[in-house]
Amino acid sequence: MDLIALAFQFIFLWAFIYIFVLATKFYIATKESDRQRVTSNGGILPTSYEEGSHSNNNDDSNMEKDQWMIKLFQVKYTTAKCNNLFRRIADAAPRFWNIWFAIGTSVAVVVMVAGVVVISYAALKILLAFWHILQSSTAATHSQQPTTAVNRYRKRSLEEATTTTSSSDDEQVFLPMIPGVTVPLSHLGYYLLALLVCGVFHEAGHAIAAYCQRVPIKSAGIFVYYIYPGAFVNISDHALHLIAPFRQLKIICAGVWHNIILYLWTLIMLAGGLKTILLLLGWQSLESSGGVSVVDVRPDSPLAYHLPISSILYKLDDFPLENNIVDWNQYLLGQEDQRHIGTEGFCAVVPDDPNIVNECCDIDDEYPFGRSPNSTLSCFRDFTTSKNTEPDYFTCLPMTDVMISQASQRCMKDLECSTGEHCVTPYTPSAAGQIVRVYTKAPAWKSNEPGSDKVFVFEGELVDIWESVKVGILRPRFWFLPVFVPHTIELLLRYISSFTLALALLNILPAFQLDGEYALGQLVSLALQRNNHSPVSTGRLQQPQQYTRKIVKLTSTVVGFVIIGSILLGLAR
Numbered sequence: 001m002d003l004i005a006l007a008f009q010f011i012f013l014w015a016f017i018y019i020f021v022l023a024t025k026f027y028i029a030t031k032e033s034d035r036q037r038v039t040s041n042g043g044i045l046p047t048s049y050e051e052g053s054h055s056n057n058n059d060d061s062n063m064e065k066d067q068w069m070i071k072l073f074q075v076k077y078t079t080a081k082c083n084n085l086f087r088r089i090a091d092a093a094p095r096f097w098n099i100w101f102a103i104g105t106s107v108a109v110v111v112m113v114a115g116v117v118v119i120s121y122a123a124l125k126i127l128l129a130f131w132h133i134l135q136s137s138t139a140a141t142h143s144q145q146p147t148t149a150v151n152r153y154r155k156r157s158l159e160e161a162t163t164t165t166s167s168s169d170d171e172q173v174f175l176p177m178i179p180g181v182t183v184p185l186s187h188l189g190y191y192l193l194a195l196l197v198c199g200v201f202h203e204a205g206h207a208i209a210a211y212c213q214r215v216p217i218k219s220a221g222i223f224v225y226y227i228y229p230g231a232f233v234n235i236s237d238h239a240l241h242l243i244a245p246f247r248q249l250k251i252i253c254a255g256v257w258h259n260i261i262l263y264l265w266t267l268i269m270l271a272g273g274l275k276t277i278l279l280l281l282g283w284q285s286l287e288s289s290g291g292v293s294v295v296d297v298r299p300d301s302p303l304a305y306h307l308p309i310s311s312i313l314y315k316l317d318d319f320p321l322e323n324n325i326v327d328w329n330q331y332l333l334g335q336e337d338q339r340h341i342g343t344e345g346f347c348a349v350v351p352d353d354p355n356i357v358n359e360c361c362d363i364d365d366e367y368p369f370g371r372s373p374n375s376t377l378s379c380f381r382d383f384t385t386s387k388n389t390e391p392d393y394f395t396c397l398p399m400t401d402v403m404i405s406q407a408s409q410r411c412m413k414d415l416e417c418s419t420g421e422h423c424v425t426p427y428t429p430s431a432a433g434q435i436v437r438v439y440t441k442a443p444a445w446k447s448n449e450p451g452s453d454k455v456f457v458f459e460g461e462l463v464d465i466w467e468s469v470k471v472g473i474l475r476p477r478f479w480f481l482p483v484f485v486p487h488t489i490e491l492l493l494r495y496i497s498s499f500t501l502a503l504a505l506l507n508i509l510p511a512f513q514l515d516g517e518y519a520l521g522q523l524v525s526l527a528l529q530r531n532n533h534s535p536v537s538t539g540r541l542q543q544p545q546q547y548t549r550k551i552v553k554l555t556s557t558v559v560g561f562v563i564i565g566s567i568l569l570g571l572a573r
Contacts (some may be wrong), residue, residue: 009185010227013192014073017224021075025068067221078221078234086204086220090211097212101250104205104257108508109523111256112516115505116555122173123558126565129172133572174502174562176570179227187491192229194495196222198259198503199230205258207233209251215239245526252519259504266497274489275474282481283474284444290314290322291441293475295487301468306456307440310475310483315439318343324473332466340434340462345383345425347409347417348402350395360396361427368433369459372396378435378459380424384413394427403437404455432461445479510548511556524548 069076090097179188203220210217210233218234240248279285286293291314297304307313313328314321317340321327331340360370361379370379378399381391402408402424409416411423426435436458458465474486510520524545 005185006179009179009188013188013227017075018070021068021070021077028066067219073226074224076221076223078219080219082207082220083217086207086217087211090208094212097208101209101212101254101257104260105246105249105253107260108253108256108519111260111504112508112510112519115509115516118173118505119509119555119558119562122562123565125173126562126569129569130565172566172569174566176567177498178567178570182570187495188227190492190495192224192227194492194499196229196231197496198262198500201258201262201500202255202503202507203231203233205254205256206235206251209254210235210240213243213247213251215243215251245522245529249519249522249526252515252522253508255515256504256508259500259507262500263497263504266493266500269493270490270497274486274493278474278486282477283486284477286312286324286473286475290320290324292321292324292328292471292473293483295470295472295483297470298468301464303438303458303465303468306438306454307469308443310443312441312443312475313438313469313471314441315437317437325471328471329466332462335462340436342383342425344410344412345423346380346402347411347421348380348397348424349420350380350393350397350422350424358394358396361394363427363430363433365430365432368428368430370396376400379427381427383411383423383425391427395424397424399426399435399457403435403457433459434462435459436462436465438465443479444475444477506559509555509559510552511559512552516555517552520548520551521545 066081067076067078069078175182177183177191179185179191183191200222207217207220216236216239218236220231220233222229222231224230235251240251275285291312294307294309294311294313296309297307316328316331319327319331319340321331360372360374360377362371363369363379369375370377376398377396380395380397380402382393403426409418409421411417414421414423417423428434437455438458439453439455441453470487472487472490476483507514508516508519510516
């Protein structure tokens with residue numbers, strides 16, 4: 001079913017891309033035809049205006065027409081219309097850009113060294129992960145053989161120790177982003193947009209740096225190959241090779257430098273910049289008051305009826321969400337057995353012989369809520385012995401009357417209850433049959449309405465609540481503000497942060513067809529120029545070039561191993 005859903009999403013995505021591309025082509029063609037019609041009807045006699053304007057343009061590529069390449073699951077758009085924009089940006093502050101890209105070159109060289117260390121460490125982690133998998137498969141093969149009770153217990157403790165060790169050792173440096181496998185299909189839009197933003201920012205750095213060094217670009221464009229969007233800039237190779245090595249380095253390292261700047265910007269935004277902007281625009285933070293704001297609820301979830309968008313969840317059972325999302329995650333995901341024991345019980349009238357009614361207490365994983373035909377009854381047990389001992393009795397009671405009635409009284413022992421009542425607590429041995437009291441407040445613009453604060457009971461797995469309800473720490477103060485904006489922007493920024501950092505580290509590596517390969521070559525040329533004031537001969541360049549090629553081959557092998565290994569481990573998990 002997952003493969004079918006993934007294939008459907010992929011086909012739907014490309015149907016949308018094709019429709020968008022065809023509509024864009026039609027719009028551009030219409031604009032061009034209108035422009036040509038106006039030009040051709042602008043005068044009676046032919047003039048040389050077009051030739052004159054062409055001769056005044058230093059970059060002939062601006063006269064090129066837009067080019068489209070449309071194939072099966074491949075789209076590429078090439079244009080020269082952005083050339084003037086990049087030129088104007090470069091000419092606006094040439095001194096600033098000269099210093100800017102000089103700093104970027106120095107930073108990129110440092111990142112290159114750091115990237116080699118990181119990719120080597122990542123390769124080592126992948127080797128260790130494969131080794132642990134091989135050991136686990138060998139242990140599983142041996143475990144199929146008959147063993148004595150002593151050996152069986154010993155083997156189990158060994159496996160637990162191995163699992164604990166491998167869980168920390170096998171954590172990968174680079175996590176593959178595979179939609180539908182390691183990335184939720186619902187995040188596909190964030191995935192594609194973040195990749196496109198990182199690619200455009202990277203290539204814009206190359207283009208601006210090229211014009212700063214008086215190297216014209218031929219064209220620029222964007223593409224989508226299957227599920228990978230990106231951008232590109234075509235720089236004149238002849239003009240690039242005519243300038244000094246350090247000036248070439250500025251152009252080569254500009255893309256990585258811009259990715260680093262983009263990463264720092266996302267860090268600032270995620271550290272508090274985004275929240276500050278949203279607070280100024282009309283959102284309210286829940287950090288001081290506690291609780292989480294409901295951003296979205298899965299439509300097929302039973303919680304959708306009880307949790308309107310922008311309502312506040314401020315307590316789960318007896319656990320107040322003082323630390324917002326941290327407490328939310330801790331309560332719903334923090335317990336290994338997915339079970340919680342209440343800190344207080346409930347006073348309730350228990351039958352004289354409670355054990356005679358035990359259908360609702362016949363609980364197992366197949367029937368997590370018992371076998372009683374009456375769905376309003378739930379199993380309760382005595383609270384005083386609920387910690388570490390077996391219960392004294394079980395009883396079936398109406399859950400809502402006991403747990404969320406206004407007349408319900410909390411207790412620690414029977415003496416705290418009224419005459420004829422006992423202190424009881426829900427009996428939930430199955431992780432799939434947990435009972436959670438959810439306390440909510442209405443949105444700010446409905447806080448004065450009756451029934452704005454309410455409590456209801458959820459029955460099921462705790463993880464179902466976490467998966468069904470998206471929450472945040474910001475809520476809109478006014479009804480017209482969309483509640484999803486903070487969550488959407490934050491998620492997009494997190495994807496951009498991850499992708500731009502990975503692009504900076506990987507692209508500056510001295511590997512085939514990456515910026516680092518050309519950067520390493522220019523670094524070698526620059527070093528030879530500084531060590532030899534006389535012109536460098538061809539023979540003197542051969543030995544350094546051989547070392548450079550060996551470094552590039554070795555790094556390319558390691559990078560390929562890390563990429564393939566990370567994907568295989570991501571699919572295996």
